[in-house]
Amino acid sequence: MYTYKYPHPAVTTDCVVFGFDGSNLNLLLIERGIEPFKGKWALPGGFMNMDETAEQGAMRELQEETSIKDIYIEQFHTFTSVKRDPRERVLTIAFLAFIRQEKYEVIAGDDAAKAQWFPIDQLPELAFDHKDIITMALDKLKWKITYEPIAFRLLNKTFTMTQVQTIYEVVLGQTFDRRNFHKKMTALGYIIPTEMQSRGSGRPGTLFTFDEDKYKEQIENKKVF
Amino acid sequence: MYTYKYPHPAVTTDCVVFGFDGSNLNLLLIERGIEPFKGKWALPGGFMNMDETAEQGAMRELQEETSIKDIYIEQFHTFTSVKRDPRERVLTIAFLAFIRQEKYEVIAGDDAAKAQWFPIDQLPELAFDHKDIITMALDKLKWKITYEPIAFRLLNKTFTMTQVQTIYEVVLGQTFDRRNFHKKMTALGYIIPTEMQSRGSGRPGTLFTFDEDKYKEQIENKKVF
């Protein structure tokens, strides 16, 4: 038992993990194995320990529940509604992640009965206020993809221009002219063509790669306004 | 006394309140009246109550310590380093605010010995990890001012174009061509000239006003990419 002079809230972390399978934007969810909301789907996450930061807690819980580890996560909002958990006062610090879906095998463990990818437009009923968290995460994703090269975290090391365009179109809900999109991307200077060619039905396309160093170099030197 | 089955962190809120006095960007700080860090300067903030959201807690503490109330605040990051408070494990949810400095009278109260504006480049030694919080708030401010019309929250209802430009120059650390800046701003469509004229040394300039409705209308219709 732990006692305090003043009341303290419990603190959890939750991860909104986005994946891309080539045509759909997907979200990683777990089925809750314990109450409350047992049997309902939820974001991977759980209680933070006292000897770890929120980031560390979020990554530990993600690994425990889905076996995914060693990915980059980014805090985006802390949800503090008074009655968001029926047990006691619980805040949750929410994180965003974008990963190459095929690179990580998802295996449920511990408190999670199952762990599974869901297309973003076909989500099941969710536990707690996780619907709100996902809504805010999607807004953040739309914002970030327009100003930062996060699409490439969802793709393999090498990718075709069509794959990039599909991500932008799925996330932003718009279509773009293929030829202008191609020019715009290559003009950025950090989308580098490689020697490899993609095989498919039509003319083979160049495989590109994202040059993170060149990107970082650019944002250092860019004018802001 | 409050007891829990598992350890719980304490949770505080902190407000990074920016003000503008016509030429300098300023930050609102309080002098701590109690330990730890008694006598050191700190961000206004304090422990969150169990029956309030983080936003409500932040605004309550801000009013208690500086008498400033009824302002718009916005959560930007939660700081979770394990040893950021010497007493116990304490997380802090940090908020950003931009206000018309002259509109609000700052009066210290309660746990604060003093409350005072400091130029952003002449901050005193700070308590806790508040230096880090302010650094991140400044980054966020630079990011936001380039993509959102937050400069007008720092200005009076009517303002000259020179005042707007000064804010952009101070925040971003760059200078802009006065004539192009003027055109760019008026071209936005939501910076409206009024009939009033500003009096000063040279030719009197138009007083402008920020039309929030027109701005909101625009972001609804804009193309994202």
Place this chain on the structure above:
DNA sequence: ATCTTTTGCGTAACATTTACACAAACAATA
């Protein structure tokens, strides 16, 4: 060999940004 699909490149029209020039409207001063 021909058709269909997909990719890469080109180009003209249009829009935006940048770097200035210049005059108008005031206060201060001679």
Place this chain on the structure above:
DNA sequence: TATTGTTTGTGTAAATGTTACGCAAAAGAT
């Protein structure tokens, strides 16, 4: 009153970026 200095609003040409297309090349399918 006339001149000077300061600040503001508008104009404009050159450079740059965006948009809407046309077209041919390179593959698989028929």
